[in-house]
Amino acid sequence: MKREGRAYAAGSASGLALVLSEPLSLFGGIAVETGEIIDNAHPDRGKTVSGRILVAAGGRGSSSSSAVLAEAIRLGTAPVGIVLAHVDPILVVGCLVAQTLYRRYVPLIVCPIEGIGEGDLLAIRCDPCGSAELEL
Amino acid sequence: MQLSDVEEAMLRGAVSPGAAMAMKVLVAFSDAVGAGSLLPIAGAHVDGCLYHGEASLDFAEALLRGAARVAVPTTLNVGSIDLIHPELMRLSGDRQLRARRLMAAHEELGCIPSFTCAPYQTLFRPSFGDQIAWGESNAIVFANSVIGARTERYGDFLDLCCAITGRAPAQGLHLDGNRRGRVLFRLKGFPDATRAADSLFVAVGMIVGHRCRELVPVIEGLPHPRDEDQLKALGAAAATFGAVGLFHAVGITPEAPSRAAALHGGTPAATLDITPDDIRDALGRLSMVPEGSPISALCLGTPHFSQTEWHRLAQLLRQSRPKPGLPIYVNTARATLEAIRAEGLLDELAAFGVTPVVDTCTYVTAIVRELDGAIMTNSGKWAHYAPGNIGCRVAFGELEDCIASASAGLIVRGSG
Numbered sequence: 044m045k046r047e048g049r050a051y052a053a054g055s056a057s058g059l060a061l062v063l064s065e066p067l068s069l070f071g072g073i074a075v076e077t078g079e080i081i082d083n084a085h086p087d088r089g090k091t092v093s094g095r096i097l098v099a100a101g102g103r104g105s106s107s108s109s110a111v112l113a114e115a116i117r118l119g120t121a122p123v124g125i126v127l128a129h130v131d132p133i134l135v136v137g138c139l140v141a142q143t144l145y146r147r148y149v150p151l152i153v154c155p156i157e158g159i160g161e162g163d164l165l166a167i168r169c170d171p172c173g174s175a176e177l178e179l
Numbered sequence: 180m181q182l183s184d185v186e187e188a189m190l191r192g193a194v195s196p197g198a199a200m201a202m203k204v205l206v207a208f209s210d211a212v213g214a215g216s217l218l219p220i221a222g223a224h225v226d227g228c229l230y231h232g233e234a235s236l237d238f239a240e241a242l243l244r245g246a247a248r249v250a251v252p253t254t255l256n257v258g259s260i261d262l263i264h265p266e267l268m269r270l271s272g273d274r275q276l277r278a279r280r281l282m283a284a285h286e287e288l289g290c291i292p293s294f295t296c297a298p299y300q301t302l303f304r305p306s307f308g309d310q311i312a313w314g315e316s317n318a319i320v321f322a323n324s325v326i327g328a329r330t331e332r333y334g335d336f337l338d339l340c341c342a343i344t345g346r347a348p349a350q351g352l353h354l355d356g357n358r359r360g361r362v363l364f365r366l367k368g369f370p371d372a373t374r375a376a377d378s379l380f381v382a383v384g385m386i387v388g389h390r391c392r393e394l395v396p397v398i399e400g401l402p403h404p405r406d407e408d409q410l411k412a413l414g415a416a417a418a419t420f421g422a423v424g425l426f427h428a429v430g431i432t433p434e435a436p437s438r439a440a441a442l443h444g445g446t447p448a449a450t451l452d453i454t455p456d457d458i459r460d461a462l463g464r465l466s467m468v469p470e471g472s473p474i475s476a477l478c479l480g481t482p483h484f485s486q487t488e489w490h491r492l493a494q495l496l497r498q499s500r501p502k503p504g505l506p507i508y509v510n511t512a513r514a515t516l517e518a519i520r521a522e523g524l525l526d527e528l529a530a531f532g533v534t535p536v537v538d539t540c541t542y543v544t545a546i547v548r549e550l551d552g553a554i555m556t557n558s559g560k561w562a563h564y565a566p567g568n569i570g571c572r573v574a575f576g577e578l579e580d581c582i583a584s585a586s587a588g589l590i591v592r593g594s595g
Contacts, residue, residue: 051210106314109336113238117233136207139204143204144238
């Protein structure tokens with residue numbers, strides 16, 4: 044099944060979905076060296092975002108999350124792609140800075156996330172012009 | 180998004196490859212927040228000098244390689260190092276090297292090496308109505324609320340991109356309509372002649388931040404502040420315990436000559452009362468150790484001490500001498516330190532155990548050595564962040580109580 048969406052950061056990726064039950068602030072929320080969720084108050088604490096496609100309703104929290112995401116992409120501990128129901132400008136900046144600095148493309152698509160289950164195999168294609176597609 | 184010809188040319192690289200890179204990030208962000216255009220800014224304050232990892236340094240270096248320079252007067256927030264008193268630092272060699280390089284790279288981009296979280300206390304203070312792009316939560320809320328300048332809450336990478344392009348997205352608190360007060364807070368049940376105690380402003384900031392998140396609050400019934408430093412403390416607490424970027428205090432801040440003006444003639448989404456009990460509860464949450472516990476140091480100056488605060492401190496120390504060997508760390512700006520040095524105050528204060536810290540802050544880096552006993556502070560922000568950041572137990576008190584406690588060597592309250 045394919046879903047159209049809007050591309051906020053270009054690239055393509057495929058992987059298993061990690062569906063966050065609540066928005067997560069990456070700053071203070073993940074250990075950047077490992078990609079593990081360390082926010083004590085988060086229901087998905089202990090899971091690892093590395094190599095997964097992160098699926099969430101939106102973002103949350105500190106603007107320092109841009110630097111955390113860019114640093115995680117540099118270290119290879121970041122998700123390989125991001126699917127959001129509502130755009131989070133902080134995460135868009137993180138993806139874009141990593142593209143510019145490291146030529147590493149973590150695509151960010153905004154589209155409906157209903158029906159995506161934990162562990163589903165997803166594929167994302169985000170064009171630089173803004174059109175995007177999610178396959179599940 | 181609608182870009183002007185000049186902005187379009189900058190995006191294509193007409194100014195420099197570095198400016199094109201900054202414009203690209205700014206346009207993507209603007210697009211994501213739904214801004215229809217960019218607006219010119221009069222100045223910027225960049226919070227990019229705290230070393231969190233290699234990506235921040237790589238970004239600054241890439242801009243430098245691309246020959247980027249800031250297009251508007253741009254002050255710098257604190258870094259991880261006191262460059263004037265490096266002997267205070269307890270950071271490892273490699274990390275210290277990178278932190279220093281990050282600060283230097285920002286200077287090479289044309290930023291002013293102010294290294295202060297209170298740029299509104301410097302020569303680069305903006306004016307009422309100025310459009311600016313500021314990072315650092317306490318500076319943002321002060322600029323918007325106390326001065327009436329206009330900035331959204333910018334952070335990582337974005338504040339620097341605004342400084343280099345001289346533009347900010349036309350959105351959020353830059354625009355009239357979004358500055359309207361949305362939640363009304365009324366101080367209720369206080370005696371008529373309530374003293375404008377510092378702790379009252381801290382507690383009100385905590386409560387407002389906690390209860391209204393990013394909605395613009397209107398506060399009614401505050402006693403007239405003794406000075407700007409009390410509004411600085413309120414804003415810092417509101418931005419620490421919530422995401423407040425602008426508050427209106429009726430009859431006190433420039434966009435709130437009346438309640439109706441602060442609400443832009445509208446009705447608030449919610450009206451909440453703040454009582455003396457709420458104030459006591461809030462302040463109680465700031466202290467981890469009871470009265471009478473021994474203390475090992477004082478940490479003052481979060482946000483950075485103003486010249487007025489230095490004068491108050493000196494006066495209190497002359498009345499009540501601190502216990503020998505009990506250090507009093509005071510964060511302040513380079514420029515403020517020079518001003519009090521010129522007044523001859525610095526030598527006098529050194530004899531009382533005062534250790535000035537500039538360019539950084541004692542809760543973000545490794546300076547304080549006395550982490551065994553409790554540390555007392557007059558800052559709600561320091562009390563909130565320090566236990567997690569540097570691993571210490573903390574007690575909050577008025578400046579007067581802090582000095583009385585330093586003199587007794589244990590926590591004393593009620594001297595103020």
